[in-house]
Amino acid sequence: MSDVLEQIKTVDKPVLISFGICPFVQRSAILMNVKGQAFERINIDLANKPDWFLELVPTGKVPALVINELCLDTNEGNDIRQEVLFESAIINEFLDEQYGDPLLPANALEKARQRSWVAFAENLIFLQYQLMKAETEAAYVDLNNQLLNELIKLKPVAGKPYFDGKQFSLVDAAFAPLFTRMQWLPEITSDLADIAAKDYKGEVDKGSNSTEHSDDVLRLIKWMEHLRTLPDVVNSVDDDFSKAFEIYFKQFNSFVISKTLNAA
Numbered sequence: 437m438s439d440v441l442e443q444i445k446t447v448d449k450p451v452l453i454s455f456g457i458c459p460f461v462q463r464s465a466i467l468m469n470v471k472g473q474a475f476e477r478i479n480i481d482l483a484n485k486p487d488w489f490l491e492l493v494p495t496g497k498v499p500a501l502v503i504n505e506l507c508l509d510t511n512e513g514n515d516i517r518q519e520v521l522f523e524s525a526i527i528n529e530f531l532d533e534q535y536g537d538p539l540l541p542a543n544a545l546e547k548a549r550q551r552s553w554v555a556f557a558e559n560l561i562f563l564q565y566q567l568m569k570a571e572t573e574a575a576y577v578d579l580n581n582q583l584l585n586e587l588i589k590l591k592p593v594a595g596k597p598y599f600d601g602k603q604f605s606l607v608d609a610a611f612a613p614l615f616t617r618m619q620w621l622p623e624i625t626s627d628l629a630d631i632a633a634k635d636y637k638g639e640v641d642k643g644s645n646s647t648e649h650s651d652d653v654l655r656l657i658k659w660m661e662h663l664r665t666l667p668d669v670v671n672s673v674d675d676d677f678s679k680a681f682e683i684y685f686k687q688f689n690s691f692v693i694s695k696t697l698n699a700a
Contacts, residue, residue, distance in 0.1 A: 438488040440478075444502055445516055450475040450531075451502040453489065455482045457681045459561050459613030460524040461499040462672050467528050467609045469668035471536040479674075492520055501527045525554050528606055539605050550607050553599070557610035560586050564614055567621070569688045576691045584627050591652050592659040599659065608663055615664040616673070617681070620692050628657050 444451050450468065454461040456479050468475050480489050485496060493500040501521040521527050532539050541547050563586065567579040590611075592599045599607045618624055632653040663669055674680070685693045 438486075438491070440486070440488040441492060444478075444492075445504060445518055447476050447502075447504060449473075451504075452477045453493065453498055453500040453502065454479050455498045456674050457677060457684055458482075458498050459565075459617070462613040462616065463524045463609050464499050464501065464527050464531065465672035466612055466669055467531050467606070468535070469672055470539075470604055470609070471531065473531070473535040493522055495522050497522065499524055499527060501530070525551070525558075525610070528554075528609060532606060539603065550600070550605060553607045554610040556589075557607070557614065560611075561614050564617060564621075568617070568685050568690055568692055570691050571689045573691055580621070580623060580627075583621075584624060584631075587624070587628065587656065588631065588653060590656050590659075592655045594651070594655060597659075597662050612663045612666070612669045612672075615660045616669060618660065618664065619678075620681075620696055625657060625660070628653055632657075 450473065452461065452464055452468075452475050454465075454477050465475075465477070480486060480498070482498070489500075490496055492502070499522070503519045503521070505517045505519070521530055529540065540550060560583065563579065563583050567576065567583055570576040570579055590599075593601055596602055598604050599611070632650040682693050682696065686697075
């Protein structure tokens with residue numbers, strides 16, 4: 437067994453195995469921050485995955501969460517039981533059940549509804565990733581419009597800071613990484629504001645009351661900004677996150693990153 441695996445086995449708090457700019461890792465870091473649960477973070481290079489990681493995590497993907505539990509055995513003495521969890525949605529449900537008051541509703545229908553939105557967030561994260569990798573302005577515009585059309589399907593509740601109301605939920609944790617990365621996509625927020633303004637003026641035919649649709653979009657903008665600036669979200673990434681993010685996407689000749697760096 438490698439030295440790293442031996443070291444991980446001695447840690448008495450959750451160990452989050454991470455790639456520094458991964459949005460799915462950020463989901464779990466956000467939730468542990470919200471729960472006030474201390475954890476240790478180990479970043480790896482996904483382009484050169486260490487052998488100890490591949491030995492530990494069967495999927496070879498991040499995030500992975502390592503939990504060490506002390507097992508009491510009167511015959512053989514105390515031993516450490518180590519469990520490895522993978523897939524961010526599953527990790528976050530474990531974290532929700534294990535630490536602090538649960539955020540996922542007890543009602544089966546409400547629970548399933550939140551899980552549905554968590555799954556929807558994954559689709560948007562992958563779409564945003566493709567948008568960040570787009571090499572040409574034409575590809576960028578096309579993917580930007582696709583992401584915009586998906587975002588306006590989100591309808592946070594009225595007059596509340598979070599998706600479902602006053603309490604942070606697993607849905608908020610799922611979408612917050614998407615909104616963190618919107619700092620490189622300011623056109624999205626501008627386009628959303630334009631949609632709301634045109635709806636109020638009756639310039640966009642949505643097949644429903646335009647004022648109601650505008651209110652939905654304005655709530656979406658407010659929710660995005662609230663989550664993006666929440667301390668538990670801001671502190672869920674490394675200090676060099678922005679630099680690492682730009683370096684990563686620069687290697688793909690990203691249109692967005694080139695535009696950002698040229699404007700700096």
